[in-house]
Amino acid sequence: xxxxxxxxxxxxxxxxxxxxxxxxxxxxxxxDFRIELLDVEELNRRLFAGDFDVAKASFHAALLxxxxxxxxxxxxxxxxxxxxxxxxxRPGARPRDPVPAAGGASRPARVLCPGAHTxxxxxxxxxxxx
Numbered sequence: 001x002x003x004x005x006x007x008x009x010x011x012x013x014x015x016x017x018x019x020x021x022x023x024x025x026x027x028x029x030x031x032d033f034r035i036e037l038l039d040v041e042e043l044n045r046r047l048f049a050g051d052f053d054v055a056k057a058s059f060h061a062a063l064l065x066x067x068x069x070x071x072x073x074x075x076x077x078x079x080x081x082x083x084x085x086x087x088x089x090r091p092g093a094r095p096r097d098p099v100p101a102a103g104g105a106s107r108p109a110r111v112l113c114p115g116a117h118t119x120x121x122x123x124x125x126x127x128x129x130x
Contacts, residue, residue, distance in 0.1 A: 003034040007055035009043050014056050041115025048117070058115075060122035084120035 006021075008014040020026035021033055038046065044061040046052065059078055062071045089099075098106035111128075113121045 001030065001032050003032045005051070005053045006033050006035045007043050007046060007052040008035065008037060009040040009056065010037050011040060017056070039115075040118055044115060044117040058117060058122075059119040061117045063122075064117065078119060084114075084118075084123055086124070 008018050015022065015037070021028065022035060040058060043055065044058055047055050047057055047061055047065065057065065065071070093109070097109055099109050101107045111124065113124060115121065
């Protein structure tokens, strides 16, 4: 049988969802999985390159790839109270607030993101576009 190349991220949600397959706790019913655990952005990049037969994608990547790949409406890990968090270095700071710099000047806030095609990046752009 041809192995099925499966890509998942190292995110706890993904490793929990695929634990049974990863640890051989469920019967794969004759399927042979070749599994790669990757950082979410590396997984997305590899998905765009067509490196997997099956993969657990970020919402952002799934939306961008939905015309070319089948996207199953299951396994979501996004909702109220779950998903990406936006943290601030100063209490009450907002993502577009200027940051005080040396000499009384200010600079634009720096926002770090886990990758261009991650759900976090999509949500930031939707809610904090500027």
